[in-house]
Amino acid sequence: MQTRYPIVALVGRPNVGKSSLFNRFSKHRKAIVDPTPGVTRDRHYEQVTIEERTFILVDTGGIEGDGREMMAGLIREQTMQAMREADVILFLLDGKEGVLPEDFEVADYLRRTEKPVHFLVNKVDSPELEQRLIPPFYELGVDTLWPVSAAHGYGVKPFFEALLETLPVFPESEDIPPDTISLACLGRPNVGKSSLINRLLGEERMVVSDVPGTTRDSVDTLLTVGKQPYLLIDTAGIRRKGKVQEKLEKFSVLQALGALERCDVVLILIDAGEGITEQDTKVLGYAFERGRACMILVNKWDLLHGDAKRQKQLMEEIARATSFVEYAPVLKISALTGAGVKQLLPTVAKIYKQYCGSFSTGKLNRILQDALEGHNPTMHQGRRLKFYYTTQISTKPPTFIIFTNYPKGVHFSYLRYLLNQFRAGLKLDSIPIKIILKERQRKEYG
Template identity: 35%
Template sequence: MTFTLAIVGRPNVGKSTLFNRLVGKKLALVDNQPGVTRDLREGQARLGDLRFTVIDSAGLEEATDDSLEGRMRRLTERAVEMADVCLFLIDARVGVTPTDEVFADILRRKNAHVIVAANKAEGNAGEAGYLEAYGLGLGEPVRLSGEHGEGITDLLQVLMPIADELAEQRVEETIEPETDVEVEDGDEDAAPVPTRAKPLQVAVVGRPNAGKSTLINAILGEERLLTGPEAGITRDAISLAVEWEGTPVRIFDTAGMRKKAKIDDKLEKLSVSDGLRAVKFAEVVIVLLDVNIPFEQQDLRIADLAEREGRAVVLAVNKWDLEGEKQAKLKALKTEFENLLPQLRGAPLVTVSAKTGRGLDRLHDAVMRAYEVWNRRVTTAQLNRWLAGMMEAHPPPAPGGRRIKMRYATQVKTRPPAFVVMTSYPDAVPASYSRYLVNGLREDFDMPGTPIRLTLRGQGDKNPYKNRKKKQPSKLSKHLK
C-alpha cells in the first residue's frame, strides 16, 4: 500500500537532506543557510518494502502574519493536514528549542501519526539532543543522520506498523454494501475514453516575478505553491501532477531566471540550474512574460534556450487583466515577437491572467497544439516531392562552378522534427539555403514555431567503410592461399 509522509521542522534541521535520502536522488536543493526550501516538494520514496509519497516542506517559524515566513508556515501546516504521517525533525546538535516545543504541540493536535526524529545525531555531539527529544511527548524518538544514512532502518521499523494500520483503514473504507446500479441504455457498449499513458511534461519559465507560481496555482485550482509580491520566491523546480482540461500533465514551476552577471549568490545559481534541468526534461515549455515589460533581453535568452534545447515553445503574456488597450497591445506584441524571435516564428502567443484565471483554456489549447506539431512526422515520399518543388522554385547555388545536387530527403526523428537531406558538396551549401529549406518545411508541412533540425549529408557520409584503410592480409592467410 501507499501513504503520504510529510517531513516538518524548524529551518536548517536537515529536512531536504533526508528527503533526498528517502527518494534516492538529489531532487531538493540543499545548502547550509536556513530557509532554502519554500514550497512543498513531493517525491516517491522507497524504504525496505514500503513505497510511499514523501513531502519536503518549508521550515516552521513562529510567524502567523502575511509575511513570507507566515505564508511559508501556512503552506507547511497544509502539508501536515494532508499527510497520513508526519516526521517531526529536530537538530540533535542544537537540542530541543522553545520553537520545537510549540510546534510539537501543534502537530499533536493536527495529525494522528507523528514521529519525532533527532537528525544530525551521528557521533557523541547529538546524544544530549536525542535524549531531550523524549520530553516532547511524541513517543520514543528515532535517532537519524539524513546526510550519512544512519538510523534509516530504525525509521522503517517505526513506519511499518503505522503503514499496516493505514492499509487496514483504507480496506474498511472501500468495503461498501452492494447496491443495484441503474445503467442507462447503451452505456454497456460505450467505448472507453482514451487516456495518455504518461502525463505531458510542461515547464513554466521566465524572469522573477512574472507570475509563474500564480499561474500554476490557477491551473491547479488551489494555492499549492507559495506566491507573493517578493521577487524570487520560488527557489527550486517543483513538479506537480494535475488533470488540466482533461489532459494528465506534470507541470514544473521554476525559479526566476536573471542575467548571469546579476547572479552572485550560490543558492540562486543552484536554483537557476534546477530550472534549466526542468527545461531539458520538459516536452513543452511555457515562457511567461510580464505584459508591462515583455520581451526584455532575458526573456529572449530564455525563449532561445528552450528552442536550442529542442522543446516545443508557447509564449504566454501574463497580467493581461491590467492592460487597458488590449487590441493595440496585442498587435504590438505579435510584431515584436516576429522581429525579436524569428527562430520561433509561428509559435503560439497567448494572453492570460494568472490572477483571474482568464485565458487558461486558450493556454491549454496552445500547449496541446505545440505538442502535436512537435511530434509531427512526414513521410519520405512527401518530403521528396517537396524537395523537388523547392529546388525547382529556387535551385541550389553552384559555388566555384560546382553544381550542387540534392538527391533525397527523409525524416530521422520527431520531438523535435529532424530531417536529413542527401546532397553533393554539403559543406558548400550556404546557410541561407538551409534556412530556405527549414522555412519551407515549416510552412508546407504546417509546423509553426517548433524547432526544426536539418542536416545536410554527402553520399559518402552513409558509407561506414569510407576512408578506412584496407586491411593487409596476414602471413597465415598468404600461406593458406
C-alpha cells in the same frame, strides 16, 4: 517526456581555468551538428557525450567581486547553488597559485553534500609538475585529487573515466502515464509562474508570493484534463542582471536547464507591465537550442487594459525580439483573472501533436523535389549542388536528414528556404523543425 541528462557544474575561483576546461570537455560533444540558424549568444553550457553517456556541462565562470571578502561570499553562494541544483560538481583549483583560504571554505561546504564531487587541480601538465604541485592540496582533506591541464589535455582522459562512473541515471517515473505532455514554466522572478499553475490546477496547491525567488526548487504537479495528462514543472525565476548577487546569473540558469531537459513544451512567461527583456530572449535561446517546442505567454495583460497604443507597441517588441522562434504561438493571458488561460492547454495539445509528428519518406522527398524545382540552389565552387533524398530520423522535434554532395556548400539562406518548404508542406507552423545535411558516401569501384 524527454530524457533528463545529468547536470555537471564547474565551480571555482575566477581565472583557475573553468572556461578552458569547459571548452576542452565540449570538444567531445556529438559529431552531428544541426546547422539550423538561430539566436547567437555566449554559451555557458553544452551537451557533452562521452562513450555514449550524455550530460549537460555548465560553466560558472565570470564571477567577480570587489575585494576578498566579497569574492569569498560569491564563491560560497555559487558552491551552495551547485550543491542544490547540479547532479555532479567539479571543483577546479589552480595548481600554480596553490591553496588559498577560500579553497578550504569551499571544500568544507562540498564535504557536506551527498552529491558526487570531483576536485581537479588545473595547470598541471607533466608528471614532474604533478609531483611538485599536488601534495599541498591534500591539506584540503580530500582523498582523491585529479591533476589536469585544461590547456594541454594532461590528465583529462583518466578523469573522464571517473566522471562517467559517478553520473546518475534518471529512470522515468512509473507514476507518470506514458502519454503525458510535460510543460516547463520558465521566466524571470515574479512573472507569475506559480500563479499560472495554480490557475490551471484550480486550487492553491503551490505557495504564491510576490517575493521573487519563492520557488527554490523545481516542483512537479500532475494534472489531467479530460483524458490527457499534463506534468507541470514550476521553476525558480532566472535572475536579472545588475545587483551584486546577480553576478551569479550565469549559474542561476542551472535549474532552468534541468527543467528544459525534462519537458516537451516550454511556457515562457513575459511580464506585460515590464515588457520583454534580454533575459526573456536568453531563456528562449536555451529552449531553442534544446529543440523544445515553445509558447510565449504575455502575462498580466490586464495591466494594459484600455491602452491600445502600449498593447500594440509591446506585441511589436515581442515579435522583433523573438524572430528566431517566430513559429512559437503567443498568448495574452492574466493568471490573476484567468483571462486567456482556457486557450492555453488546447494550444499546447496542438503544438504537441506537431512536435511528435512522423512523416513517410515518400512525402518528404516529394516536398524536397518541389522545393528544388521551385528554387535551385546556387553553385558551390563551380560545381552544382545536388540533393539526393531525405528521411526523418527523429521526433520531438521532427528532424530530417538530407543527403547532398556538398553539405558545407549549402548557403544559410537556402537552408532557411528548405526549412520553410518543409514547415509549409508538413503543416508544422507552431514548432521547431531541424534539417541535418549529410554528405552521401560515394561509391568506390575497383
